[in-house]
Amino acid sequence: MYLLELGGEDDAFAAREAASAASGVRRLAPGLALADAVAADRIRGLAYTHRASDLLGRTDASLESARTLLEAASLDREGTVAVRATDVHGSSGVDTEQAERDLGGILVERGFDVDLDDPDHVLRAAFSIGRLEDDANEDGTDEEDVCALGWLAAESVRDFGSRAPTDKPFFQPGSMDPLLARAVANLAGARPGSTILDPMCGTGGGLVEAGLVGADVIGTDAQAKMVRGARVNLAHFLESDEPSPTGVSRGSWHVARGDGTRLAIPDDAVDGVVFDAPYGRQSKIETHRLEDLVSGALAEARRVAPRAVMVADRPWATEARAAGWEIEASFERRVHRSLTRYVLILDR
The missing domain is CATH 3.40.50.150 (Vaccinia Virus protein VP39)
Known part of the structure; x- marks a missing residue:
């Protein structure tokens, strides 16, 4: 499963475009969506999706929960890493720099080396709190409190x-x-x-x-x-x-x-x-x-x-x-x- 970080002000429109490069797209929280599979080369050409990441797991939108999730996750990668965190629309109030330091520290404890300039793998941490205005989440609600972690798989070209x-x-x-x-x-x-x-x-x-x-x-x-x-x-x-x-x-x-x-x-x-x-x-x-x-x-x-x-x-x-x-x-x-x-x- 993949995490999609959406762009623009209309998530429904962004998710619809994302479906041209991914299958099983459904919105997760403001600015975020899930997909069953993605075509990485086509993600590069999307306008309103910034990134697709191989989903590691999801929890509620707090740094403590993100740390717990990462500590328990199965990590099947080797090499150097960097962590990049985002607070979608500033909705969660999470300190993203602190999140990067804390999550990076956990990866170091688990045997990874950090390389902020040219890492082999990038861990994305996206925090979002809000309400989906025009459709419901998988559990039938229209409100989410989400932190999603994933290994970056593809980015759109912002040119x-x-x-x-x-x-x-x-x-x-x-x-x-x-x-x-x-x-x-x-x-x-x-x-x-x-x-x-x-x-x-x-x-x-x-x-x-x-x-x-x-x-x-x-x-x-x-x-x-x-x-x-x-x-x-x-x-x-x-x-x-x-x-x-x-x-x-x-x-x-x-x-x-x-x-x-x-x-x-x-x-x-x-x-x-x-x-x-x-x-x-x-x-x-x-x-x-x-x-x-x-x-x-x-x-x-x-x-x-x-x-x-x-x-x-x-x-x-x-x-x-x-x-x-x-x-x-x-x-x-x-x-x-x-x-x-x-x-x-x-x-x-």
């Missing part, structure tokens, strides 16, 4: 700041931030060997994130300016000579001008679709009313892929169902005071 929208070669206002774009790509099934389509690709941010986790990507946009800009961004990030940050080969890419309601793509040609629908309630965009544009794109997405993830400034649930999609899940992601992004995960 999203290097791809801030304003720092990309081509930028337009309203571009999705790379953290959310990565999560959306993962939810759509981006991974080595998959093909992801964005029929309204804009600056190409979603395609960049899908390509960085190994998917081959296809984009279309009705505006020639966006097509040119997306090509610049994709070439910059997916054709780089630098080692891939996620440890997998970057995917190939192709972008062309096209109408998202009439895709020149065969039925079932791609594995997943991602798109950021136009925002606002303007009556017309190019040659389409906004409602017709979104409805048409949803219908075409269903024709070419079994799965889609849509981001928009309103739910569009009625239109998605009318296009034949089943809504697997929906989330609200507040961006700032005047903008909430809705994320719909759609299955055929």
Whole structure:
């Protein structure tokens, strides 16, 4: 079993993304989840999971209980160690530096050498107290008091700041931030060997994130300016000579001008679709009313892929169902005071 340390402000959304890289994901406490198995290489590409650790055990969120747990645990590892402790959201009040010293001392007593710079193994200690707001724990309650110990197995690559929208070669206002774009790509099934389509690709941010986790990507946009800009961004990030940050080969890419309601793509040609629908309630965009544009794109997405993830400034649930999609899940992601992004995960 594995411990997942979640990031962001929406644990349910983070756990849903984590399920693209792990099986049997269920939330444990605020900021923490459990998984039956993980794909370590895919954990590296997650946006809202920081780490996965091979679970050593769990107890209540006190340093005394953590010490007792570690003293009684079976330790099947050799080599040097370091301890890293975290107080999730500052909820437990545990002194994490003291926790690292105390737990490290126990490991030394049990025959390990400490190496804080380059250890063979890292023991993670996560303390969390709080209430799960929208679902229940395994025991049917919605409140937990947890310390979980685990040996670090994989960490996500936190390089999203290097791809801030304003720092990309081509930028337009309203571009999705790379953290959310990565999560959306993962939810759509981006991974080595998959093909992801964005029929309204804009600056190409979603395609960049899908390509960085190994998917081959296809984009279309009705505006020639966006097509040119997306090509610049994709070439910059997916054709780089630098080692891939996620440890997998970057995917190939192709972008062309096209109408998202009439895709020149065969039925079932791609594995997943991602798109950021136009925002606002303007009556017309190019040659389409906004409602017709979104409805048409949803219908075409269903024709070419079994799965889609849509981001928009309103739910569009009625239109998605009318296009034949089943809504697997929906989330609200507040961006700032005047903008909430809705994320719909759609299955055929």
